[in-house]
Amino acid sequence: MSGPPVPRSRRGVLASASAAADLPTLEESISHCRACPRLVAWREHVAATRRAAYADQVYWGRPVPGFGPTDARIGLLGLAPAAHGGNRTGRIFTGDRSGDVLFAALYRAGLANQPVSTGRDDGLELYHTRVFSAVRCAPPANKPTPQERDNCAPWLHREVALLRPSLRVVVALGQFAWNSWWPTLTAVYGLPAPTPRPRFGHGELWFAGGAPRLLGCYHVSQQNTFTGRLTDAMLDEVLARARQLAGLG
Numbered sequence: 607m608s609g610p611p612v613p614r615s616r617r618g619v620l621a622s623a624s625a626a627a628d629l630p631t632l633e634e635s636i637s638h639c640r641a642c643p644r645l646v647a648w649r650e651h652v653a654a655t656r657r658a659a660y661a662d663q664v665y666w667g668r669p670v671p672g673f674g675p676t677d678a679r680i681g682l683l684g685l686a687p688a689a690h691g692g693n694r695t696g697r698i699f700t701g702d703r704s705g706d707v708l709f710a711a712l713y714r715a716g717l718a719n720q721p722v723s724t725g726r727d728d729g730l731e732l733y734h735t736r737v738f739s740a741v742r743c744a745p746p747a748n749k750p751t752p753q754e755r756d757n758c759a760p761w762l763h764r765e766v767a768l769l770r771p772s773l774r775v776v777v778a779l780g781q782f783a784w785n786s787w788w789p790t791l792t793a794v795y796g797l798p799a800p801t802p803r804p805r806f807g808h809g810e811l812w813f814a815g816g817a818p819r820l821l822g823c824y825h826v827s828q829q830n831t832f833t834g835r836l837t838d839a840m841l842d843e844v845l846a847r848a849r850q851l852a853g854l855g
């Protein structure tokens with residue numbers, strides 16, 4: 607059976623990403639990527655060994671594509687899938703505590719049809735919003751290396767390029783996502799990264815003509831939500847601002 611080419615290097619990622627004419631094709635290509643040996647080994651190890659609570663489940667164990675409408679006005683940019691979340695379910699932010707917080711907030715903001723997200727067949731639909739990550743494979747300790755980040759960047763750049771006609775605002779969930787925007791700005795919009803780089807902060811807004819607004823939000827990680835660094839009210843405020851910047855009122 608033949609399928610899309612399997613990228614095994616950054617050059618392969620670049621070629622496959624550039625060749626994807628639409629988002630469904632891009633999603634399919636991403637899901638076959640093997641360009642980062644350490645992450646391929648990790649995602650497959652986690653899928654084979656599993657967490658006890660999910661011992662009866664078949665893990666996805668592959669790269670996790672973006673999720674949401676292909677004409678989204680709002681992009682939610684995260685770091686990478688979680689080992690027992692997206693890497694288990696095959697959908698970004700789905701099946702972990704971060705996703706529970708995020709999708710409940712999207713529902714309150716009128717950007718999702720339901721507040722829960724448990725698996726790819728759970729009926730979740732997003733409105734005007736697409737969720738994606740800077741790195742598409744779950745990394746050990748949530749820490750991709752600079753080379754893994756760079757290997758994966760062409761997937762992000764192509765996803766943003768394909769969303770470009772509708773995309774009005776990108777919410778960067780955390781510093782890593784915020785930093786990954788600058789190469790995207792250059793690759794997709796042909797704009798130089800600002801110097802010095804604007805600092806990440808919750809509620810920070812950055813804008814250059816011709817590009818979507820960039821809005822900072824603390825990551826929805828348990829580290830932030832359990833400690834109260836990021837509350838539901840703070841998340842609601844950011845999403846309301848994103849709606850407004852996207853022209854959704």
Ligand code: SF4
Nearest residue numbers: 639641642669743758
């Ligand atoms: S992190 Fe990105 S580039 Fe690396 S193997 Fe996964 S999908 Fe491919």
